[in-house]
Amino acid sequence: MNPLRPLRAALATPLRVQRTRAARALVVPRRSLATATAPASASVSDKHVDVEVDEDVELPVGFKVSAPNRGGQTAGRPIYLDMQATTPMDPRVLDAMMPLFTEQYGNPHSRTHAYGWEAEDAVEKAREQVASLIGAGAKDIVFTSGATESNNLIIKGVANFHKSKKRHIITTQTEHKCVLDSCRFLSTQGFEVTYLPVGPTGLVSLDELKAALRPDTSLVSIMAVNNEIGVIQPLGEISAVIKQYAKDQGVSKPIFHTDAAQAVGKIHIDVDAMGIDAMSISGHKIYGPKGVGAAYVRRRPRVRLEPLIHGGGQERGLRSGTVAAPIVAGLGEAARIAQEEMDADHAHIKALSDRLINGVNAQVSHVVRNGDADHGYPGCVNLSFAYVEGESLLMALKDVALSSGSACTSASLEPSYVLRALGATDDMAHSSLRFGIGRFTTEAEIDLVVKRIVQVVTRLREMSPLWEMVQDGIDISKIEWAAH
Numbered sequence: 001m002n003p004l005r006p007l008r009a010a011l012a013t014p015l016r017v018q019r020t021r022a023a024r025a026l027v028v029p030r031r032s033l034a035t036a037t038a039p040a041s042a043s044v045s046d047k048h049v050d051v052e053v054d055e056d057v058e059l060p061v062g063f064k065v066s067a068p069n070r071g072g073q074t075a076g077r078p079i080y081l082d083m084q085a086t087t088p089m090d091p092r093v094l095d096a097m098m099p100l101f102t103e104q105y106g107n108p109h110s111r112t113h114a115y116g117w118e119a120e121d122a123v124e125k126a127r128e129q130v131a132s133l134i135g136a137g138a139k140d141i142v143f144t145s146g147a148t149e150s151n152n153l154i155i156k157g158v159a160n161f162h163k164s165k166k167r168h169i170i171t172t173q174t175e176h177k178c179v180l181d182s183c184r185f186l187s188t189q190g191f192e193v194t195y196l197p198v199g200p201t202g203l204v205s206l207d208e209l210k211a212a213l214r215p216d217t218s219l220v221s222i223m224a225v226n227n228e229i230g231v232i233q234p235l236g237e238i239s240a241v242i243k244q245y246a247k248d249q250g251v252s253k254p255i256f257h258t259d260a261a262q263a264v265g266k267i268h269i270d271v272d273a274m275g276i277d278a279m280s281i282s283g284h285k286i287y288g289p290k291g292v293g294a295a296y297v298r299r300r301p302r303v304r305l306e307p308l309i310h311g312g313g314q315e316r317g318l319r320s321g322t323v324a325a326p327i328v329a330g331l332g333e334a335a336r337i338a339q340e341e342m343d344a345d346h347a348h349i350k351a352l353s354d355r356l357i358n359g360v361n362a363q364v365s366h367v368v369r370n371g372d373a374d375h376g377y378p379g380c381v382n383l384s385f386a387y388v389e390g391e392s393l394l395m396a397l398k399d400v401a402l403s404s405g406s407a408c409t410s411a412s413l414e415p416s417y418v419l420r421a422l423g424a425t426d427d428m429a430h431s432s433l434r435f436g437i438g439r440f441t442t443e444a445e446i447d448l449v450v451k452r453i454v455q456v457v458t459r460l461r462e463m464s465p466l467w468e469m470v471q472d473g474i475d476i477s478k479i480e481w482a483a484h
């Protein structure tokens with residue numbers, strides 16, 4: 001508790017900072033708030049920030065920011081359907097951040113003046129907003145640089161804390177690289193890791209999880225929504241299996257962690273109802289800024305972990321370093337909007353997802369949807385187009401920003417390890433595209449994308465000798481190809 005806080009009300013007269021040229025440039029008339037807070041009606045503009053000076057308005061008042069890509073394709077730019085890689089920032093988030101970049105630049109850990117207090121207030125407000133989105137207490141939230149850091153902190157931190165008694169970790173084969181690589185690192189340090197397989201639709205088997213649990217298991221880390229195929233793991237059932245195992249065996253319960261970078265703000269998550277002990281969150285997947293995220297680390301019963309970063313003891317000593325107040329405020333606002341608009345976002349995204357899938361299926365044959373349609377997040381649609389090379393598809397679809405497999409691995413031509421884990425053949429894995437639909441995607445964009453897919457797949461198949469053979473009724477799986 002800040003010992004000076006009681007004095008704040010008395011001391012904190014409104015900050016009136018001398019306006020610099022830069023600060024003046026950010027002042028806009030009140031009427032522009034309408035566009036900043038109503039992205040649905042905002043106009044499309046390449047230049048997101050218009051600058052006007054109005055001396056009558058006090059800082060900060062908001063900024064005239066256009067919603068990204070609303071209303072169709074922005075001139076000269078590809079249609080953005082790569083929402084799992086990152087989301088465009090919601091203009092309301094920029095509004096929430098700007099005062100902390102300009103006027104309220106204090107260090108949130110400064111205890112002796114109003115600059116510090118107001119930055120601290122912004123950080124604590126964000127902590128509550130993030131906590132509220134996942135049904136947690138504000139004190140359970142630790143701000144980090146993103147989900148990669150949160151995953152590293154929780155996985156390595158829990159493993160190291162318990163290492164004298166427990167050295168076994170369970171995860172799945174389809175986790176994000178930052179989880180797999182954290183586990184791989186731990187296995188070089190004397191830990192044992194079980195990588196659970198997944199079924200053909202990407203779901204883990206609860207029986208296999210049950211069989212893998214051991215008295216020396218300290219951590220089970222299973223992602224909430226997969227970033228390549230959108231499959232939603234049954235978090236509540238997973239935590240129930242872990243709890244039951246500990247009860248039956250009379251051992252302390254392994255910590256249940258979930259990487260929820262693709263789930264938070266998109267589907268309802270309640271850490272208490274789902275029995276989640278620790279969770280990773282990313283700002284830039286929920287229309288917030290890049291470079292910020294959060295780790296949910298339960299305090300009751302307490303999840304114990306060793307920090308990765310040592311220093312000033314900020315964030316309960318789990319993540320030292322000055323909290324990045326502007327982007328943390330952005331994460332908080334992104335969480336607030338996600339909580340308020342989740343159902344509307346979901347309905348909008350589901351309708352567009354159906355439109356895409358139905359549009360493609362009606363006009364293109366031999367398309368396979370990877371993942372589990374019944375247990376999937378609709379904003380992540382992964383399709384394999386048989387007899388077409390995914391890279392050629394991507395090249396031909398230059399007017400659509402897409403990914404084949406995970407953004408982090410698409411630089412390599414290795415087939416996606418996630419699709420391989422589902423049992424997809426190399427050919428089908430190579431012919432897959434991931435369509436990421438989001439809050440600002442429009443019907444017009446989806447219709448244009450369907451049209452382009454039909455054109456491109458048809459053209460590429462016409463050039464494919466394999467496709468010609470399939471058209472002639474030859475079962476190409478039976479062909480024995482000569483080796484050279």
Ligand SMILES: Cc1ncc(COP(=O)(O)O)c(C=O)c1O
Nearest residue numbers: 146147148176227259261262282
């Ligand atoms: C499932 C999942 N976990 C973790 C990450 C890493 O998130 P960040 O970019 O915030 O470090 C990503 C990003 O692609 C992801 O999709």
